[in-house]
Amino acid sequence: xxxxxxxxxxxxxxxxxxVTLRCKPIxxxxxxxxxxxxxxxxxxxxxxxxxxxxxxxxxxxxxRFSAKMPNASFSTLKIQPSExxxxxxxxxxxxxxxxGELFFGEGSRLTVL
Amino acid sequence: AQSVTQPDIHITVSxxxxxxxxxxxxxGATPYLFWYVQSPGQGLQLLLKxxxxxxxxxxxxxxxxxxxxxxxxxxxxxxxxxxxxxxxYFCAVGIGGATNKLIFGTGTLLAVQP
Numbered sequence: 001x002x003x004x005x006x007x008x009x010x011x012x013x014x015x016x017x018x019v020t021l022r023c024k025p026i027x028x029x030x031x032x033x034x035x036x037x038x039x040x041x042x043x044x045x046x047x048x049x050x051x052x053x054x055x056x057x058x059x060x061x062x063x064r065f066s067a068k069m070p071n072a073s074f075s076t077l078k079i080q081p082s083e084x085x086x087x088x089x090x091x092x093x094x095x096x097x098x099x100g101e102l103f104f105g106e107g108s109r110l111t112v113l
Numbered sequence: 114a115q116s117v118t119q120p121d122i123h124i125t126v127s128x129x130x131x132x133x134x135x136x137x138x139x140x141g142a143t144p145y146l147f148w149y150v151q152s153p154g155q156g157l158q159l160l161l162k163x164x165x166x167x168x169x170x171x172x173x174x175x176x177x178x179x180x181x182x183x184x185x186x187x188x189x190x191x192x193x194x195x196x197x198x199x200x201x202y203f204c205a206v207g208i209g210g211a212t213n214k215l216i217f218g219t220g221t222l223l224a225v226q227p
Contacts, residue, residue, distance in 0.1 A: 004156070031213050043157075043203065043217040056214065091156055098213045100147055100164070104156025 002026070004105035006092050012111045018080040021108045024073055025094030033102060034067055034077050035091040043091075049075065082112045115140045115208045117218035125224040126194050134189040134221050136204030145207030146187040147215065148178055152200045160202075163187065174198070199225045 005024040013019055025032050033048040047057040052069045060067070064083070069075040079086055089109050093102040118137045126132055138144055145164050149157040161172025168180040178189045187204060201222045205215040 033213075042219045045214065045216070048214065093156070095213055100145055100162050100207055100213060100215070101159045102149075102157070102213070102215065104158070106154070106156050 004092055004094050004103050006090075006105035006108050008108055009106065010109050010111075012113065013082055014113050015083055016081045017112075018078065019082045019086075019110060019112075021077040021090050021092075021110070023075045023077070023092030023105060025075070025092070026096075026103055027073065029094035029096045029103070030072075031095045031098070031102075032069060032075050033091075033093040033095075034075070035093065035104075036088045037091060037107070038088045046077070079110075082110075084112045086110060087112050115206060115216055117204050117206050117216055119202075119204055119218035119221050121221045122219070123222045123224070125226060127226045128196050129193050132189075132191045132194045132198070132223070134202050134204075134223070136187045136189065136218060137185050138187065138204070138206045139185065140206055140208065144187075146178075146180060147205040147207070148172065148176070148187075148189050149203045149205060149217075150174075150200050151203065151220075157203060160189070194223075194225055196225045196227065199223055 007022045034046040036044045046059045047067045049069045067077045089107040091107045093104045095102045116139045147162045148160040151157045160176050161170050163170050163180045171177050176191050201220045203220045204218040
């Protein structure tokens with residue numbers, strides 16, 4: 001079975017540009033998470049969804065960040081406008097029910113120049 | 114505030130030696146505790162989890178962890194390390210009564226010497 005699929009794997013952009021990261025969760029999973037990983041701050045939970053509904057977005061750093069889940073098989077994380085401090089690896093993860101077993105994608109490495 | 118502390122940033126062990134990675138948590142209620150492993154360029158994979166019951170839990174790849182409430186610890190162990198265990202290891206706690214909302218520690222990078 002396919003795991004969590006993220007795209008793009010690598011993104012290099014210039015400050016001020018819009019960035020859209022995409023995620024396809026594992027079929028049948030009802031939770032979806034977006035995490036950000038940096039050397040300075042480690043792994044931070046940005047937002048998570050249950051049955052396509054955002055449950056907790058308290059980790060979204062500011063209004064430049066937005067996330068959507070229009071259906072059970074697709075989610076986006078958008079940064080507009082992007083800034084150099086947004087450079088990080090962004091992970092999407094999904095899980096089935098509240099088991100604590102998150103299945104992570106391989107991440108999207110974002111570099112903002 | 115809830116938090117997870119992994120005091121060792123980097124550990125090097127010889128292949129075949131035993132391993133213990135430390136994890137301390139701060140959480141008022143009964144915690145849900147997890148260990149995840151991350152290989153270079155990959156996402157995280159669950160090694161094991163503790164929700165309740167037996168305080169010694171077994172996981173994949175020969176790992177185990179012991180929950181000690183009195184010490185607020187959940188240390189990860191393996192009796193004999195293999196070169197393929199070289200990776201970064203993250204301890205996490207599920208907060209707010211949710212086993213899915215995880216707060217991760219800063220990770221311990223494990224190097225294995227031949």
